[in-house]
Amino acid sequence: MSAGAEPCFHCGEPIPRGLVIHARIAGRDEPVCCHGCKAVAEFISGAGLGDYYKYRDTSSTRADEPPRPDRWSAYDRPELVERLTRAEPNGARSITVLLEGLRCAACSWLADKALSLQSGVLDVSVNPATARARLVWDPGKVRLGDLLRVLEHVGLRPHPLAGEPSEQMALLERRDALKRLAVAGFGNMQVMMFAVPLYFGEATGIDPTMREYMRLVSMLVSIPVALYSGWPFYRGAWVALRSRSISMDVPVSLGIILAFVASVWNALTGRGEVYFDSVTMFVFFLGLGRYIEMIARHRAGSVADALARLAPMTARRVRNGVTEDVQAMDIAVGDELVVRAGEVFAADGIVLDGEGRVDESMLTGESNATPKPPGARVHQGTHNLATPVRVRVTAVAGNTVLSGIVALLERAQAERPRLAKAADRAAAWFLGRILVGAAIVFAVWWFVDPTRAFAATLAVLVVTCPCALSLATPTALAATTAALARRGVLVAHTDAIESLSKATHVLWDKTGTLTKGLVRVEDVRAYGDVTSQQALEWAASLEQLSEHPIARAFTVTGAPTVRASSVEVHAGRGLEGRIEGRLLRIGTREFAGDLGAVAAPADEAEAVSDASGESWVYLGDESGPLAAFRLTDPLRPEAGRVVAGLARLGLPSEIVSGDEAGAVARIAERCGIERQSARLAPQDKLERLKALQRGSAVVVAVGDGINDAPLLRGADVSVAMGRGSALAQTSADLILVRESLDELPHTVELARRTQRIIRQNLGWAIGYNLAALPLAALGFVPPWLAAIGMSLSSVVVVLNAMRLSRGAPPQRRPGVPASPQAEAA
Amino acid sequence: MEILYIMIPLGLVLVAFGLWAFFWATGTGQFDDLDSPGWTVLEDDKAPPPDEPAQKDESR
Numbered sequence: 001m002s003a004g005a006e007p008c009f010h011c012g013e014p015i016p017r018g019l020v021i022h023a024r025i026a027g028r029d030e031p032v033c034c035h036g037c038k039a040v041a042e043f044i045s046g047a048g049l050g051d052y053y054k055y056r057d058t059s060s061t062r063a064d065e066p067p068r069p070d071r072w073s074a075y076d077r078p079e080l081v082e083r084l085t086r087a088e089p090n091g092a093r094s095i096t097v098l099l100e101g102l103r104c105a106a107c108s109w110l111a112d113k114a115l116s117l118q119s120g121v122l123d124v125s126v127n128p129a130t131a132r133a134r135l136v137w138d139p140g141k142v143r144l145g146d147l148l149r150v151l152e153h154v155g156l157r158p159h160p161l162a163g164e165p166s167e168q169m170a171l172l173e174r175r176d177a178l179k180r181l182a183v184a185g186f187g188n189m190q191v192m193m194f195a196v197p198l199y200f201g202e203a204t205g206i207d208p209t210m211r212e213y214m215r216l217v218s219m220l221v222s223i224p225v226a227l228y229s230g231w232p233f234y235r236g237a238w239v240a241l242r243s244r245s246i247s248m249d250v251p252v253s254l255g256i257i258l259a260f261v262a263s264v265w266n267a268l269t270g271r272g273e274v275y276f277d278s279v280t281m282f283v284f285f286l287g288l289g290r291y292i293e294m295i296a297r298h299r300a301g302s303v304a305d306a307l308a309r310l311a312p313m314t315a316r317r318v319r320n321g322v323t324e325d326v327q328a329m330d331i332a333v334g335d336e337l338v339v340r341a342g343e344v345f346a347a348d349g350i351v352l353d354g355e356g357r358v359d360e361s362m363l364t365g366e367s368n369a370t371p372k373p374p375g376a377r378v379h380q381g382t383h384n385l386a387t388p389v390r391v392r393v394t395a396v397a398g399n400t401v402l403s404g405i406v407a408l409l410e411r412a413q414a415e416r417p418r419l420a421k422a423a424d425r426a427a428a429w430f431l432g433r434i435l436v437g438a439a440i441v442f443a444v445w446w447f448v449d450p451t452r453a454f455a456a457t458l459a460v461l462v463v464t465c466p467c468a469l470s471l472a473t474p475t476a477l478a479a480t481t482a483a484l485a486r487r488g489v490l491v492a493h494t495d496a497i498e499s500l501s502k503a504t505h506v507l508w509d510k511t512g513t514l515t516k517g518l519v520r521v522e523d524v525r526a527y528g529d530v531t532s533q534q535a536l537e538w539a540a541s542l543e544q545l546s547e548h549p550i551a552r553a554f555t556v557t558g559a560p561t562v563r564a565s566s567v568e569v570h571a572g573r574g575l576e577g578r579i580e581g582r583l584l585r586i587g588t589r590e591f592a593g594d595l596g597a598v599a600a601p602a603d604e605a606e607a608v609s610d611a612s613g614e615s616w617v618y619l620g621d622e623s624g625p626l627a628a629f630r631l632t633d634p635l636r637p638e639a640g641r642v643v644a645g646l647a648r649l650g651l652p653s654e655i656v657s658g659d660e661a662g663a664v665a666r667i668a669e670r671c672g673i674e675r676q677s678a679r680l681a682p683q684d685k686l687e688r689l690k691a692l693q694r695g696s697a698v699v700v701a702v703g704d705g706i707n708d709a710p711l712l713r714g715a716d717v718s719v720a721m722g723r724g725s726a727l728a729q730t731s732a733d734l735i736l737v738r739e740s741l742d743e744l745p746h747t748v749e750l751a752r753r754t755q756r757i758i759r760q761n762l763g764w765a766i767g768y769n770l771a772a773l774p775l776a777a778l779g780f781v782p783p784w785l786a787a788i789g790m791s792l793s794s795v796v797v798v799l800n801a802m803r804l805s806r807g808a809p810p811q812r813r814p815g816v817p818a819s820p821q822a823e824a825a
Numbered sequence: 826m827e828i829l830y831i832m833i834p835l836g837l838v839l840v841a842f843g844l845w846a847f848f849w850a851t852g853t854g855q856f857d858d859l860d861s862p863g864w865t866v867l868e869d870d871k872a873p874p875p876d877e878p879a880q881k882d883e884s885r
Contacts, residue, residue, distance in 0.1 A: 125858070175851045182847045186840055194833075210826060217833055221840075 008033035009053075010041040010155070020533055026050050040155035044110065048117075049154070052110040075160065076145040085144070092122055094136040095144065097158040099126070099151065107156065108133075114154045118142055133158075177232075177294055181287045184229035187221050188280040194218045195277040215267040218276040225280045226260045229287055251435065252286060259458060273455055278786070285794045315339075315346035318390070331396050340388045344381060347393045348400045351376050354389030358382050434460070441777045452779055459776040459786040472761030475801035480754045483805040487743050489734055496733030499716040500751035502698045506646055507689060507711065509703035510657035513721060513741075514667055515633045519553045523630035528623075535619055535627035542567060542575050542586050553631055574617075584621050592620035638742045639671040645745030647672075651700070656685045656711065685711040700748075702741075719744070754804055761797045768793045 006015050009023060009030035022029035023041040032038045044052055075081065085093040099111060108126035111133055115124045120141025126133040137147060144160075151158040194214045201211055233256065236249030259275040259282075266272035317326045318336045328346040331337065336352070339345055345358075356372040372378055378391060380400040395401075438460045445453035481491045491497065508514055524532035536554070541564040543551035564584075567577035574587010585592045619627045643653045654675035657664045664678040677688060689711055692699050701715035712718035712732055720732035721739055736743065772789060775781050781789070850856065 125854070171857065175856075178851050178856060179848055182851075183844060186844055190837070190840055207826070210829070213830065213833075217837070221837070 006031050008037050010037035025053075037155075040153065043153040044114075044155070049110055049113050052107075056107065075148055076143045081139070081144050088122075088136050090138075091140065092136050092138050093144075094123075094134060095160055096132055096134050097148070097151070097160050098132055099156040099158055110154055111151060111156055114150050115147060118147060118150060121147065174294065177287070177291050180229045180232065181284070181291050184225050184280060184284040184287050187225035187229070188277075188284045190221045191218050191225075191276045191280045194221075198274075212270055215270075215274050215276075218274060219264055219267045222260065222263070222276040222280055225283050226256060229283045230256050232290070233283075233286070252282075254435075256282060262454065262458070273782075275458065278790075281788075282790070285798075288798070331393055333393050333396055335393045337391045337393060338388055339378075339384045339391060344383050345378050345391065347380050347391075348395035349378055349391035349393045351378060352390040352392050354387055356384050356387060356389040358384055437773070437777070445779070455782065456777065456779045459779075459781045460773065472765050472797050472801075473758050475798050476754050476758045476761060476804060479801045479804040480750055483750060484734075484743075484747060487746070488740070489736055489743050489747050492733055492735060496717045497751045497754050499698060500700065500734075500748055501755040503651055503700045503717055503748065504697045505692055505699045506651050506653045507685075507692075507699055507701045507715065508653060508655050508673070509685075509701075509711070510655055510659050510664055510667055511633060512704040513702050514639045514655070514671060515635050519631050519633055521553050521629050522632045522634065524627060525629075526627045527625055530626045532627065536629075537562060538564075538579055538584055539586055539617075539619055539627075539629065541579055542577050542584060554629075582621055584619065584626075586617060586619045589616070589618050589625075592618035593625055594620075635667060635670055636741060638740055639667075642741040642744050643671045643673055646748065649745055649748050651748065654688075656680050656688050658682075658685075682711065686714050689714050702744075750804065757800055757804060761800055764800075765793060765797060 008015055009025065009032050011033060015021075015031055015033045021032050021038050023032045023038040023045075024030075025041060025045040030041065032041060044050065081093065085095040088094050099107075111126045112124050115121050115133075115135055118137075120138045121135060122138060123136040124133060125135075133151075135147060137144070148158045148160070194217055197206065198211065198214050198218075200206075201214075230253070233249050233253045237253040240250055256279055260279050262272075263274040263276050263279065267274050267276075315326055315328055315331055316338045317324055317331065318338055323338060331347050335347075337346065337349065339356075351372050351374050353374050356378070358370050358372050358378055372389065377394075378384075378389075380395075438457050441460050442453050442457040445456050477497060480497055484491055521536070524536060526532045526535050540554045541562050543554040544564070562579050564577040564579050567575055569575055573591040574585055576583070576585045578584070585594075617629045617631060618625055619629070646653060652675070653671075653673045655664055655668050655673055655677070657676070657678050658680055659678060661678040664676050668674070668676040677684075680688065689699055689701065693714075693716070698716045700717045700719060701711045702719040703712050704721040712720065717734065718732045719734045719736060721736050734747065768789070772781065772786075776786060
């Protein structure tokens with residue numbers, strides 16, 4: 001059997017040994033790793049969208065479980081549709097959905113096509129940058145639930161966004177800024193053109209009428225630039241002044257207004273100098289810096305949305321013995337909710353009755369389900385896996401743990417980076433001195449030569465404008481943030497880039513970070529005449545009724561094609577049940593073997609694996625053992641590579657894990673990590689971190705669960721996995737969106753380059769200002785030269801920063817080769 | 826050089842037109858997504874379902 005090393009046709013993950021599932025794609029059988037991927041791949045191909053596999057440049061998200069069509073029925077209810085969607089002309093409705101698993105332009109093509117093929121869909125626009133799709137449909141022809149179902153079928157799990165206005169606002173803000181920038185840019189180009197004859201005319205003589213004409217035309221073009229493009233600065237300055245503070249906007253506005261008003265006056269009266277070229281250039285370059293910063297800010301904003309989408313839209317409330325469906329927003333504290341198996345809790349609460357098992361991985365990263373007996377607290381956004389529970393609501397809407405996290409994240413994102421703030425403070429200090437200095441220069445010149453006083457003062461104001469100084473840091477950070485975002489690394493706190501460049505150690509969590517955090521069937525050994533396929537199917541059928549975390553490994557891998565009856569749970573040992581009349585047991589070796597007369601063959605591999613954190617599960621019937629399954633939480637394939645890459649950069653790795661020593665040691669060995677500690681509680685992890693930091697180490701922590709949250713918060717730089725827990729993500733500075741560690745070494749390198757560039761920029765900006773100031777004050781620098789110098793120094797800074805966003809192109813994973821089916825068969 | 830008295834206003838009209846076009850493009854979302862439209866041309870032509878074009882037309 002050669003299927004072992006083969007990647008799944010759909011998601012590219014290795015296919016468990018012994019497992020044979022084929023998806024029928026365009027007349028060929030392609031190997032896939034699970035029934036979820038099979039369903040998705042066949043749906044994509046069946047809908048005539050097989051081209052997707054040709055164009056995609058990253059592999060798709062593993063589907064994990066076959067689509068569950070019933071999940072979307074709730075979205076067929078009119079009141080929910082009413083709340084989530086907006087009315088469009090001709091009775092159509094529109095909605096924005098966030099698509100989980102949307103990774104590349106080919107994915108967005110897929111979403112677009114799949115939806116467009118549905119009758120009743122009027123318009124679809126998918127934005128791969130923000131992973132959002134906007135769809136407009138005719139409610140008379142197709143239901144929203146059906147459209148969402150289609151998206152799930154192609155492997156892009158949709159999350160309808162109720163908080164869409166903020167998204168809409170960000171879009172409008174971007175468009176508005178782009179328009180203002182365009183006006184400034186066009187205007188500046190024109191004014192520069194008119195400025196050339198004026199300057200040459202000074203030297204070689206120009207017809208006075210023509211000079212007047214050029215100046216008036218320049219004024220005409222500058223008016224929209226100063227008023228429309230400059231407006232955000234005036235508004236910012238006004239806000240700052242009203243709150244009795246000084247922001248960058250204040251001197252910027254002052255400079256623009258002074259130079260503009262003086263120029264207009266001179267242009268109209270025909271005397272003195274005009275500075276329209278300086279004004280428009282100033283507005284354009286400052287606006288450009290602001291625009292770049294805004295884009296970076298918006299990109300980070302989508303993380304908060306991703307968390308907010310965890311909360312469900314509907315709930316089932318019990319009132320006076322009557323159960324009714326209500327919208328999540330109508331739930332009040334004290335209400336009683338019934339949450340069935342497979343549903344998500346719509347609010348925080350206390351379990352009244354029912355023996356629930358809850359998947360809290362979105363909050364905690366813990367992949368094993370947590371038992372929730374009556375009296376236990378459950379949280380909004382977590383998943384009830386087992387029996388129905390009744391819950392008394394203790395917190396709703398803005399007061400739940402989940403929304404607290406979202407608020408925390410939003411606040412953190414609103415903060416300006418520490419570095420940029422320092423530069424702003426330096427700029428503000430500088431500005432105060434400049435204003436005073438300019439006044440002194442004016443006064444001195446007034447006594448020496450009043451005709452040159454204004455020009456010299458303006459030159460001082462313009463030439464020394466610390467915009468290069470205040471652009472130095474944010475542009476470099478924005479360029480890095482953008483470059484990293486393209487590679488799937490989201491920077492939540494830009495301060496982290498500075499810390500990362502100085503990092504000396506890396507602390508790793510094990511489960512879900514170095515490993516994938518999901519138990520999977522790694523190997524199947526069938527004994528006797530049973531095929532591994534048959535064994536897997538039986539195992540899946542038995543385990544389907546179990547809530548044990550191991551059961552998920554089976555139900556994901558094998559489709560339960562047959563029904564198991566009279567299944568009994570033997571706690572701590574396994575399951576027993578009947579399939580097609582055959583009595584079967586699955587569980588420990590003794591348990592499964594006891595049924596038959598022959599004991600399962602002792603496997604030498606088993607003895608080894610016992611110590612190494614893998615586990616074996618056996619299937620047996622009355623005739624004896626049938627099959628053995630090896631279950632592991634697989635190591636991420638790139639882990640060893642990444643650890644080695646970081647070591648080359650001078651960052652030694654160390655594992656801090658809550659897991660057992662054997663499992664930790666095995667993982668450590670396989671990734672080449674020498675230092676490790678096992679069985680650590682969250683505070684122990686933090687203690688280890690503090691110990692390192694006391695030795696003046698700058699520590700990077702990589703984790704994904706709630707038990708990592710203190711570690712992440714305490715670390716100098718924290719990195720979380722994109723699909724890890726929300727809490728880990730809020731504590732994290734960097735989020736690896738693609739769920740791969742591959743980009744980490746490169747991120748460290750980029751952070752170091754960023755620091756170098758920021759230092760160059762600051763050195764240049766300060767040096768330039770110091771050199772230019774005395775020349776300007778002495779009247780050697782005419783305002784136009786001052787404007788060119790100022791702009792050039794800003795341009796140098798911006799271009800220097802842009803070098804960061806160039807670098808190497810994003811790594812393309814080699815496409816999954818479409819291997820001939822003969823190989824696997 | 827009198828020609829400038831005509832050329833510059835003409836140039837400004839062109840700039841105004843360019844700006845208007847840019848505003849229109851921004852307002853209709855032409856700059857919202859610069860990546861995915863490039864992919865649509867790679868798609869093989871397929872005959873659309875018979876009733877679809879009519880539907881799409883009436884909505885726009």
